[in-house]
Amino acid sequence: MSHTTKDGILQRVFKLNERNTNVKTETLAGITGFLAAAYLLVVIPGLLAAGGMDKGAVTTGTILVFVFSSLLMAFYGNLPFIVGPGIGGSVLVGITLASNDGIGWQIGLGIACWSGVLFFVLTVFGLREVVTRSVPQSIKLGLTASIGLFVAVLGFRNAGLVLANAKNNSFMLGDFTSPGALIALLGLMIAIGLQARRFPGAILWAILIATLVGIPFGVTKVPENIFAMPHSLEPVLGHVDLIGALNIAFLPYLFVFFASEFFSTMGTTLAVGGKAGLLDEHGNMKHINRPFIVDSIAAALGPVVGIPAATALIESSASAEAGGKTGLTALAAAVMFLLMLLFTPIALMIPKEATAPALILIGLSMFSGLRKVDLDNFTEGLPVLMMVMITLIANSFGTGIAGGLLFYIVIKLVAGKWREIPFSLYILAVPLAYYFTTLVKH
Numbered sequence: 001m002s003h004t005t006k007d008g009i010l011q012r013v014f015k016l017n018e019r020n021t022n023v024k025t026e027t028l029a030g031i032t033g034f035l036a037a038a039y040l041l042v043v044i045p046g047l048l049a050a051g052g053m054d055k056g057a058v059t060t061g062t063i064l065v066f067v068f069s070s071l072l073m074a075f076y077g078n079l080p081f082i083v084g085p086g087i088g089g090s091v092l093v094g095i096t097l098a099s100n101d102g103i104g105w106q107i108g109l110g111i112a113c114w115s116g117v118l119f120f121v122l123t124v125f126g127l128r129e130v131v132t133r134s135v136p137q138s139i140k141l142g143l144t145a146s147i148g149l150f151v152a153v154l155g156f157r158n159a160g161l162v163l164a165n166a167k168n169n170s171f172m173l174g175d176f177t178s179p180g181a182l183i184a185l186l187g188l189m190i191a192i193g194l195q196a197r198r199f200p201g202a203i204l205w206a207i208l209i210a211t212l213v214g215i216p217f218g219v220t221k222v223p224e225n226i227f228a229m230p231h232s233l234e235p236v237l238g239h240v241d242l243i244g245a246l247n248i249a250f251l252p253y254l255f256v257f258f259a260s261e262f263f264s265t266m267g268t269t270l271a272v273g274g275k276a277g278l279l280d281e282h283g284n285m286k287h288i289n290r291p292f293i294v295d296s297i298a299a300a301l302g303p304v305v306g307i308p309a310a311t312a313l314i315e316s317s318a319s320a321e322a323g324g325k326t327g328l329t330a331l332a333a334a335v336m337f338l339l340m341l342l343f344t345p346i347a348l349m350i351p352k353e354a355t356a357p358a359l360i361l362i363g364l365s366m367f368s369g370l371r372k373v374d375l376d377n378f379t380e381g382l383p384v385l386m387m388v389m390i391t392l393i394a395n396s397f398g399t400g401i402a403g404g405l406l407f408y409i410v411i412k413l414v415a416g417k418w419r420e421i422p423f424s425l426y427i428l429a430v431p432l433a434y435y436f437t438t439l440v441k442h
Contacts, residue, residue, distance in 0.1 A: 014078055014326040019277075021325045025200075026080075029324030030332020032204040033082045036318035036358050037066075037333075038347045039158070040084060041340065044307070047090040051098025051105045053306060056231030061305040063230070063340050069298035069310050070334035073327060077290040080276055080324035081269070081312040082333045083298050088260055088396060089309020097253065110245025112308035115257040116299030123292040132266050133284060134424040139404050140283035141372045142384030143397075144271045146404065148366025149388055150397040151314055155359030158352040159184030179217040180353040183210050188357035195361070203322055203358045210354035219353055223345030230341045236306030259435040261311055264398035265295050268312045271366065275320035314397070317362045379415045383408035406432045 010016065010023050044062045049055040062085055069083035093108035122128050153171075156162035160181045165172040174181060187210030194202035214220035245254075269292075273285045280286070291312055298310035319329045340347045375381035387404025391397045409429050412421050 010328060014328040016326060016328065019325040021323065023328065025323040026326055026328035027332045028201045028204060029080060029319040029322040030329040031336060032201065032207075032322040032358070033080070033316055033319030033324065033329065034333040034336035035204065035207045035350060036355050037082055037084065037313055037315040038350050039352045039355060040087070041344070041347050043087060044085045044090050047087070047094040048105070048306070049094070051094035051108070053094065053105050054235035057233050057235040058306050059344065060230045060233055060341070061236060061307045063337055064305055065298065065302045065307045065310050066337040067334050069294065070330045070337065072297065073291065073294045073312070074330035074334060075327060077294050078327035079273070079278070079291055080319045080326060080329035081272060081291060081316045082319065082330060083295055083312050084310055085302065085307045086261065086264065086309050086311045086313065088264070088398065089257065092253070092257060093308045104241070106239050106241040107244045107250070109240040109303035109306065109308055110242045111250055111253050112257055113240050113242060113300055113303040114245055115254055115261065116296055116302070118258055119261070119296035119299050120293070123289060123296050126289065128262070128292045129289050130424060131428060132270070132288060134422045134428075135405065136408055136422070137283055138373050138380040138384055139387065139401070139408060140270060141369050142387055142404070143267050143401055144274055144366045144369035146388045146391045146400045147267050147271045147314060147397045148363045150363070150391050150395070150400070151317060151359050151366065152363025153392065155356045155363060158359065159356035160353065179219050180351070183214045183217060183219045183351070184353040184356045186210055186213060187354055188360060191357045191361055201322065203318060203361070206357055207350070207354050210357065211350050214351055214354060219351050220349060223349055226343060226346055228342070228344050230344070233305055238304060239306065240303040255431070255435060257309065259402060259431065260396065260398040261299065261309055262398070263401040265292070265311050267397050267401045268314050268316065272312070272314070272316045272320050274369070275317055275366070276325045278325065317366070318358050321362050321365070379411050379417055383411055402432055402435055406436070
């Protein structure tokens with residue numbers, strides 16, 4: 001099959017012309033997104049292993065969830081979202097439940113699976129879309145800044161430029177002269193320089209150059225072998241305890257799973273969709289149920305291979321920044337993850353310091369959404385600013401969005417503008433309040 005014929009097929013399948021993009025741009029965007037998310041191949045297995053799961057098995061499971069979910073997003077959703085396991089769900093199963101509360105990871109996976117099933121049911125009946133469309137315009141405009149803050153802080157922490165101060169529970173500046181920080185700063189300067197000159201694939205090149213420069217500094221660990229057979233799934237395959245998870249005592253955990261992933265997915269979909277130019281003038285996405293269907297299927301099936309809480313990842317913003325607008329971006333990322341089944345050492349070679357500049361630049365660029373918020377209108381602007389602050393304090397943009405919505409309701413009521421609150425938000429206030437009470441306890 002000729003190159004031209006292949007391009008023609010991809011044009012038709014992914015409707016590239018309709019979205020004013022091309023095969024090269026989409027492919028580069030997919031590779032860029034993969035590199036931005038590759039650190040999760042280390043982080044997710046590490047978190048789950050802390051709860052007693054086999055690290056090799058969950059590494060294979062993590063890759064398979066990335067591949068299957070992103071392929072589903074590519075061909076069903078035709079959107080540039082990378083779908084894979086989120087850090088929050090892995091922390092809940094591996095650290096909160098298994099390590100701290102003594103609840104076995106099998107039950108933790110069962111709770112995560114039921115959360116995914118609940119996701120799917122609500123999506124099929126259109127309730128997730130109803131909730132998303134009822135979110136006030138100011139919150140939709142501001143959530144990109146909220147998520148941008150989360151992404152930027154993640155980048156600064158991965159770079160070693162910002163550290164968590166355990167003594168007073170605050171952030172502190174890191175050592176800017178450490179090898180990791182210097183590599184991150186170099187990558188940041190390269191990315192800025194290339195982007196300013198509109199160099200194609202600027203972020204991708206910055207990641208690759210920083211990775212290579214990190215070798216003599218000891219930041220990049222060169223693997224002994226570039227090829228490795230995937231670990232067996234047997235230690236975790238099918239060990240999800242669905243019956244054990246049906247315990248009334250686990251309801252708060254189920255709700256924390258559900259609510260945090262619900263708002264994280266909604267925020268990612270709208271923020272990355274806005275970055276890719278896929279939202280209408282009201283901040284809504286056409287066929288938004290499709291990405292919701294994909295992430296709910298991934299969330300329900302992931303625990304079968306030992307991986308909880310698959311969702312559309314905020315790292316997809318790297319793909320959108322690189323020009324990704326269609327499912328071809330997700331397809332390219334899925335192919336890269338599939339290769340990692342045999343070439344895992346290469347993916348693990350990319351240090352988090354090399355991908356940190358991409359997260360910093362992308363996160364800071366997302367603050368532009370605040371310009372569209374009417375900050376002079378106290379009852380519209382304050383909930384948005386509170387959403388941004390809660391995201392920073394809680395280190396979770398899902399919690400930030402939930403808090404922003406709750407503050408919107410409260411502030412409108414206190415200001416006597418209760419008629420401006422959509423009726424559906426009054427109903428949503430009850431589970432939102434419950435979410436915050438369970439969050440404090442767990």
